[in-house]
Amino acid sequence: MARVLYVTIPAEGHVNPTLGLVKQLVDNGEEVVYMCSEAYRTRLAQTGAQFRAYQLDEQLFRELGFHPTEVKHPLQFTDFMLRGIIELHIPEILRQTENDSFDYLIFDSLFGWGGAILGEKLGIPTICSVTNLAFTEPLSQIVEVFDAGDLDVEALSERVTKIAESIAREYNVALPAIEDITHQYGQLKVVFTSRDFQPDADKLDDSYIFTGPSITPRLDAPSFPLEQLRSQYDQVVYISMGSILTKDVDFYKLCFEAFRDVPAQFVLSCGKDTNLDSLGDIPPNFIVEPYIPQLEVLQQADAFITHAGMNSTSEALYYDVPLVMIPLSSDQPIVAKRVEELGGGIILDRSQLTPAALKSGLLQVLNESTYKEHAKRIGDSLRSAGGYQEAARRIMSLFSKV
Structure with a gap:
């Protein structure tokens, strides 16, 4: 069997989809060395x-000033990838593996060009782990450009170019076009969605394999009184804005106002950094907790109010749950647009959100059966894609030693 190096970025939406694949590879006899930040040690060690x-250089991250809700130009992603990921982590990964040998490398798509550098320096085949939607065009043509305001785009472009040139010299590798820094490199790209859900899938060649979301039980999930969900109401609505964009107390209070009189059980995941006392009067039809066992609650839910992050969206649709989407940043508008195109939910504009609009949107999704029907159609495509078992099979058929 083969020895595998897996590297990813320290983010819930990039680590969680890989857990099933890594465990499956280990169970199939592969030896996997997984590199990420210390915060994910326990979770990843549980895979074997x-x-x-x-x-993780917290100071550098603060200096970069990067936050998903503050992106004004696609080059900011490139800058963050170069300074916050490639320049920062590639030398340490190479140092930690200099006395090792591996048969293939799996790297997160946000390593971009960095994954290609690692593969070239280690002299092994590469596989890109794509936990979001795959790019069918350069990032500059996909990501919406917000109002740049006082952002000096010319200075940003010059800085990005200089850093990329410096990295190319450091590792003696060819310098790609700047728009290709964020490209999905690798002989194989494992995309954790279905071909049906991927926009413009016909533009992607056979190196892209679509295996659907990697749905596995989370051993660190907290206990939750699932038996209470339908003890008073016939319908259950789950609300979560993800692991990064939490602490939005105003939004949570808006939900309280909008749904106080709606006869449904609401479950709100407010994030561990939210002070529950700051929420004020919580309506009796709400259960509010810092951390909710999302997979278990989604299996009981009739609708999901979400930021439309790729991970949360995929998990909801996997369980046929229609969505009320309030995309905030990053790829969320793209994911939300695709769900709406396929009829699995509706999009609401956060900047124009009122209690009345939020209530109206939710009732529309709950009361019109077509949303549930289309969500199930998407869910069928996600489940039939094969999941982490299919991803492991495809990878090992190409790269593993017999």
């Missing part, structure tokens, strides 16, 4: 992989 931590 050998965990190695790379250092």
